[in-house]
Amino acid sequence: MKKSSTTLSYVTTKDFRNGVRFQWRKAFILAENELKAIRNNKPLLVNAFFNPILYLVFFMAGLRGMAGDIQIGNGVEIDFLMFTLPGIFMMLVISLMGHTVYRSTIDKRWGLLGYKFMNGISPLAYVSGLIVYPFLVFIGQTFLLAGLSFFYGLQYSLIHLLLTILMGMVAIVFWCCIGIIITTRVNDYHQRDMVLGLLQLPLLFTAPAFYAIESAPSYIQMIASFNPVTYQVTAIRSIFIGYPDFTMICITVLISTGALLLAILLIRKAELVSREH
Amino acid sequence: MEKNSCKAAICVDHVSLKYYNGVYGIRDISVALNKGELIALIGANGAGKSTFLNVLCGLLQPTEGDIYYDKKIIDVSTPFHQIGWSKQTHAIDWYLNVYDNVFFGARMSGMKKKEAKQRTLEVLELVGLLELKDRDVDALSGGQQQRVQIARALVHNASILILDEPTTGLDAQTSENLLNHLRERANDGVIVIVSSHDLNLVDAFCDKVLLLKEGKIVTFESKQQFLARYVDKEVLTIAYEGDLPPVAIQQLEEIAYFVENDHQIRLEIAREMQVGTIIRIIDPYVRVVDIKRDSPGLREAYLEVAREKGEVTQG
Numbered sequence: 318m319k320k321s322s323t324t325l326s327y328v329t330t331k332d333f334r335n336g337v338r339f340q341w342r343k344a345f346i347l348a349e350n351e352l353k354a355i356r357n358n359k360p361l362l363v364n365a366f367f368n369p370i371l372y373l374v375f376f377m378a379g380l381r382g383m384a385g386d387i388q389i390g391n392g393v394e395i396d397f398l399m400f401t402l403p404g405i406f407m408m409l410v411i412s413l414m415g416h417t418v419y420r421s422t423i424d425k426r427w428g429l430l431g432y433k434f435m436n437g438i439s440p441l442a443y444v445s446g447l448i449v450y451p452f453l454v455f456i457g458q459t460f461l462l463a464g465l466s467f468f469y470g471l472q473y474s475l476i477h478l479l480l481t482i483l484m485g486m487v488a489i490v491f492w493c494c495i496g497i498i499i500t501t502r503v504n505d506y507h508q509r510d511m512v513l514g515l516l517q518l519p520l521l522f523t524a525p526a527f528y529a530i531e532s533a534p535s536y537i538q539m540i541a542s543f544n545p546v547t548y549q550v551t552a553i554r555s556i557f558i559g560y561p562d563f564t565m566i567c568i569t570v571l572i573s574t575g576a577l578l579l580a581i582l583l584i585r586k587a588e589l590v591s592r593e594h
Numbered sequence: 595m596e597k598n599s600c601k602a603a604i605c606v607d608h609v610s611l612k613y614y615n616g617v618y619g620i621r622d623i624s625v626a627l628n629k630g631e632l633i634a635l636i637g638a639n640g641a642g643k644s645t646f647l648n649v650l651c652g653l654l655q656p657t658e659g660d661i662y663y664d665k666k667i668i669d670v671s672t673p674f675h676q677i678g679w680s681k682q683t684h685a686i687d688w689y690l691n692v693y694d695n696v697f698f699g700a701r702m703s704g705m706k707k708k709e710a711k712q713r714t715l716e717v718l719e720l721v722g723l724l725e726l727k728d729r730d731v732d733a734l735s736g737g738q739q740q741r742v743q744i745a746r747a748l749v750h751n752a753s754i755l756i757l758d759e760p761t762t763g764l765d766a767q768t769s770e771n772l773l774n775h776l777r778e779r780a781n782d783g784v785i786v787i788v789s790s791h792d793l794n795l796v797d798a799f800c801d802k803v804l805l806l807k808e809g810k811i812v813t814f815e816s817k818q819q820f821l822a823r824y825v826d827k828e829v830l831t832i833a834y835e836g837d838l839p840p841v842a843i844q845q846l847e848e849i850a851y852f853v854e855n856d857h858q859i860r861l862e863i864a865r866e867m868q869v870g871t872i873i874r875i876i877d878p879y880v881r882v883v884d885i886k887r888d889s890p891g892l893r894e895a896y897l898e899v900a901r902e903k904g905e906v907t908q909g
Contacts, residue, residue: 327605327662328670330652336670346701354689357730428685431653435679436702437672589653 334585339439347438347446351420355450361416365454369409373462377401377527378469387529395558398469402462403554404526406481407546409458410488411517413451417496418513420447425500431589440584444497444577451489456482473557481557484569488549491573494580501583526550545572602626603667603785604650604754609659611649619645620809622659627787629753632780634800634817635789636896642809643789644682644758650787651677651756667753675703678752680743682759682789686731693718693727696745703750713749720775721745722768737763744772748779755779755786761795773799797892805899812899817892822865824895829888830861830872836880845875865889 355362377398384397424430433443459482463473496513503509521527523537524546530538541547552569555562600607604627611619620642627633635643648654650661652673668676679685686695696718700710718724721741726734731742740763747757755776761769769792777799780786787804790796803820805812813820834857846852849871852861861872873882 326665328665328668329660329662330649330673331655331660332670333652333673338671343702346698350687350690350694350698350701353694354687357689357691423688427683427688428653428681429687432674432679432685433702435652435672435674435677437675438702590648 334434337434337437337439339441340437341442343436343438344442344445347433347442348449351446351450352453354420355416361419365409365412365416365458368412369405369458369462370465372405372408373398373402373465377405381469389529389554389558389560393558393560396471398466399471399473399558400529400554401527402466402471403481403550403557404521405462406455406459406485406553406557407488407524407526407550408521409455410485410549411492411520411546413454413489414492414496414517415513416451416454417447417493418500418509421497421500422506422509425587426506428590430584430587434589440581443584444494444580447497448490448493451493452486455485455489459485474559477557477559480561481553484549484553484556484566487569487573488553491545491549491569491576494573494576497580498576498583501580501587520544520546523547524550548572600626600662602628603664605662606650607659607662609649609656609661611645611654612657618809619654620649620806623806623811624659625804625811625814627785629783629785630780631801632777632786632788632799633802633804634793634796634892635787635804635806636791636793636796636892637806637812638900640808641806643806645809646806647756647758647787647789648681651679651754672704675750676753678747678750678755678757680747680757680760682762684731684739684743686739686742686746688732691728691730692723692734692742695731695742696749699746700749703752705750710749714745717745717749720748721772735763737765737768740764741768748775753784755784755788757786757788759789759791761790761792769795793893793896794891800892803892805896821890821892821895824898825890826865827862827890828865829890830863830869831858831884831886831888832861832872832876832882833858833884834876834880834882838876839879842876842879846872849875 380401381397386394387397387400388394389400421430424433430443438446459478463478499509499512503512523540524530524544525533525541526546530541530547533541548565548568551562552565555565606623606625606627609623610621613619623646635646637643645654649656652661663673687698690698693714697710697714700713701707705713715724715727718727721744723738723741723745726738731739734742740760744757744760747755757776760772764772773788773795776786776788780801788796788800797817800817802814802816804814805820813823815823836857838854838859843854846859846861850861850863850867852859859876863872869885869887873885876882
């Protein structure tokens with residue numbers, strides 16, 4: 318509306334969402350808020366803490382005696398536990414997607430998404446805020462698991478461990494963004510829970526998380542080639558054991574970047590008034 | 595409202611919102627909202643009140659028309675820094691306690707931690723939740739949850755307050771306290787727009803009435819104009835000692851509909867009628883001991899409009 322007859326100058330509500338810019342401060346406030354929310358969700362905390370440890374101590378350590386060493390692609394043989402520990406890291410990465418799903422669901426269902434955006438949270442700040450908790454859990458758990466693995470005689474360099482954590486965080490970006498994408502696109506939460514429930518285990522079991530893909534039946538190998546976990550776990554493992562596979566690392570970085578961009582795009586266009594049912 | 599003629603703080607210019615299924619949530623709404631006004635948004639369920647409020651604060655985009663905000667009171671990068679917003683369903687974080695929900699709103703609005711803490715405690719006291727500040731919101735009653743949301747809307751010094759049925763679930767005293775506070779904020783220059791079904795309550799506080807029906811404006815005008823337009827009767831109650839003779843009763847019947855009961859008469863009279871006219875009729879026969887004149891309020895006016903079908907007027 319041109320206001321030729323007055324000195325008043327106007328903006329329209331259509332300018333509101335377009336005017337939002339990324340601010341570190343807002344992302345920090347959001348992250349702080351997320352950590353407070355987690356404090357009140359003790360089952361999630363307990364689950365995130367114990368599950369990977371239980372897998373390592375009871376499942377993988379138990380299988381180790383039966384499995385022996387595993388030969389990886391470049392002819393190198395490694396201890397079964399050394400092979401599967403990155404698989405447990407990856408399992409942790411995927412499980413952390415659940416956090417972003419339930420938090421972004423609350424935002425969408427109860428109208429907080431609109432409240433946050435209208436307060437200047439940009440889509441990138443929103444994703445950043447939601448990812449902080451998964452990052453912290455992953456870092457903490459990886460150190461804990463790595464520490465425990467010493468008791469089983471595993472040896473690796475600290476640098477490799479730190480780079481593994483970094484690679485894991487790249488994978489977390491991918492899965493958390495997938496969680497946000499699912500939340501923005503699916504309005505029926507029963508359908509969403511079903512998708513997530515069906516997704517997690519098959520993703521891990523159709524990728525070389527706990528076994529060498531070369532020894533799997535050909536149909537699993539074919540499915541694995543379409544499974545992002547295949548690339549991510551291979552990248553993480555290659556760094557962890559000290560033989561970095563740059564092709565897998567690049568693919569992992571690329572798909573995470575793609576998921577991040579898609580999540581930002583979809584959040585930017587997301588409806589701010591819920592039609593959830 | 596003619597385009598280009600609006601000089602108000604917020605100009606709603608021929609705004610419609612059409613859903614994907616072709617149904618209009620609101621249709622061709624034009625209003626000008628000025629600083630210092632407390633506007634009651636009323637209408638039946640499904641009239642489009644919540645849709646209008648969501649469009650007004652930018653959460654829904656109109657499919658036709660535009661809403662213009664004075665640039666001096668809004669920053670497009672952070673519109674909710676200047677808008678205090680509370681929705682009909684509770685937009686609260688169910689994994690945070692009472693304090694953290696409100697504190698988050700204060701921090702989001704740009705306050706530093708120290709100021710946000712102080713302001714959060716102040717507003718929790720205002721809505722009567724200070725003693726429950728550490729409680730999880732899912733452990734609160736519906737009315738208390740509503741208060742958390744209202745506290746978050748009030749925690750920063752917004753220039754515009756958009757509150758969708760804020761009194762729903764609140765007890766009478768809290769509702770009145772809240773509307774008193776909103777009245778004070780309006781007196782300080784804040785634009786307050788409140789939707790409510792509690793018409794008796796908002797009647798005491800609002801300046802203007804925006805009545806929607808099936809997504810369209812039925813009326814938008816001052817409360818006085820609205821009442822004058824739709825309610826032309828008042829109720830006069832006179833208590834007396836003695837007996838009214840048939841001749842007096844006949845004279846009263848010629849003037850107004852009335853009911854006589856146990857030395858008391860209740861008459862529906864025109865607003866402009868002088869009480870003296872009635873007194874002169876009965877005074878020769880009885881001794882008048884009490885006179886009470888009641889003006890119908892927003893509720894009666896709303897019910898009157900509801901009886902009329904499809905009339906559209908705009909002040």
